[in-house]
Amino acid sequence: QEPCVFCFVFILTHGRVWKAATRYVMRCATRGSIELTPQEREHLLVEGFVHLKGVVPWNVGGDALRAINARLGSGVSKDEIKQASKGTFFADLASSHTITSLFNNTPVKGLVSHALGQQCTRMHGAQIALRFPGELCSDAESFVPVPWWRQTWHMDGMHDPSNGIPKGEIHTFTCLVGVYLSEVQEECGGNFVVFPGSHWVLQEHFRAHGLEGARESGLKDMSALLFRDPVSVRVQRGDVIIAHYQLAHSIAPNASANIRYALYFRVNMCTGKKQHDTDRMRDLWCEWPAMRSMPGFDSKRAALEKAAAVGVGEAGHSGAAGGGGRGGPRYVHDVLAADLDAREGSRQRLADAESEANRLFDEHKWVEAQPLFRELAGQCVQNW
Numbered sequence: 001q002e003p004c005v006f007c008f009v010f011i012l013t014h015g016r017v018w019k020a021a022t023r024y025v026m027r028c029a030t031r032g033s034i035e036l037t038p039q040e041r042e043h044l045l046v047e048g049f050v051h052l053k054g055v056v057p058w059n060v061g062g063d064a065l066r067a068i069n070a071r072l073g074s075g076v077s078k079d080e081i082k083q084a085s086k087g088t089f090f091a092d093l094a095s096s097h098t099i100t101s102l103f104n105n106t107p108v109k110g111l112v113s114h115a116l117g118q119q120c121t122r123m124h125g126a127q128i129a130l131r132f133p134g135e136l137c138s139d140a141e142s143f144v145p146v147p148w149w150r151q152t153w154h155m156d157g158m159h160d161p162s163n164g165i166p167k168g169e170i171h172t173f174t175c176l177v178g179v180y181l182s183e184v185q186e187e188c189g190g191n192f193v194v195f196p197g198s199h200w201v202l203q204e205h206f207r208a209h210g211l212e213g214a215r216e217s218g219l220k221d222m223s224a225l226l227f228r229d230p231v232s233v234r235v236q237r238g239d240v241i242i243a244h245y246q247l248a249h250s251i252a253p254n255a256s257a258n259i260r261y262a263l264y265f266r267v268n269m270c271t272g273k274k275q276h277d278t279d280r281m282r283d284l285w286c287e288w289p290a291m292r293s294m295p296g297f298d299s300k301r302a303a304l305e306k307a308a309a310v311g312v313g314e315a316g317h318s319g320a321a322g323g324g325g326r327g328g329p330r331y332v333h334d335v336l337a338a339d340l341d342a343r344e345g346s347r348q349r350l351a352d353a354e355s356e357a358n359r360l361f362d363e364h365k366w367v368e369a370q371p372l373f374r375e376l377a378g379q380c381v382q383n384w
Helices: 002-031 038-047 058-073 078-084 097-104 107-116 198-209 212-221 297-309 332-362 366-383
Strands: 049-052 127-131 175-180 192-194 240-244 249-251 260-267
Touching: 038 049, 038 297, 058 097, 058 127, 058 260, 097 107, 097 175, 097 260, 107 175, 107 240, 107 260, 198 297, 332 366
Parallel strands: none
Antiparallel strands: 049 240, 127 260, 175 240, 175 260, 192 249
């Protein structure tokens, strides 16, 4: 009987090992490698982000999507959607194994570790980021994107009255990792929007102007900076984006018919008292030994820093993300709220003008009513 017991244990143990090995191979086969190519590493260095296709196997991504949709089916209020615009939906779910396994138990963790050049820690939570049809659109009927969406950007971790980060603090981290659970192939489908190369410009800004203003005023302290045109990243489900913490980014309007589903993991290689170390804001790659060991890194860095210095303080320059109008460093939902308030005030002023014009007309005060009717007619033509 003893040999039979031994055979049973051997088969059971090795069967589990075989299944685990098979699962790992299947995960890696989705992308084909858990290492960045030299071209991908170069793109991350120069542009500040890299788009990795087909990383997460859909059996894992589908579990997460099902869990999120189950919560949505229970109902979400407008207030919850508003609060989640700067945080996460379903905070308890965001820290569950169903969500964190997309980072910890797929090639994502290995790819991030390879990009950094050091083993990154397991993640214990994510931001569940949903973008609904009509978000950042002029109204809920036409689904026309707001005209200023390409001009507005932000950096994570900066103080703002609505995001819970105290005044005087900057909550830095190492890199942002986006895992996408839905396909977004149009420009305005709630996409992740990046400003390529902006991490170099922001580094030069902080070197030139320091960090005290950013600590006290957050994004409001940032002067107009010359960035290149933004890119609205188009993804398939299972794709991953690794972005440097300091890359300026934003959100595209969602004029599509679908909810945009994404998970964002914030990887921080600093712990303890140095958890939010701000030295890395003036030394982009201090936590990325793999990037620093790239061939020709020093010469490339010097050239990129020299080019980025031109973008510091170029207020009003053509193409400057911070120049003029509604553009510049602000959370896009704050700009939207201000825009809606302005339009609501404009509508109220027109309603008051119409009421006053009708009153004057009814009282046969046609001379006094004429300028008001002319203003109303001009506004109608403009809106048309």
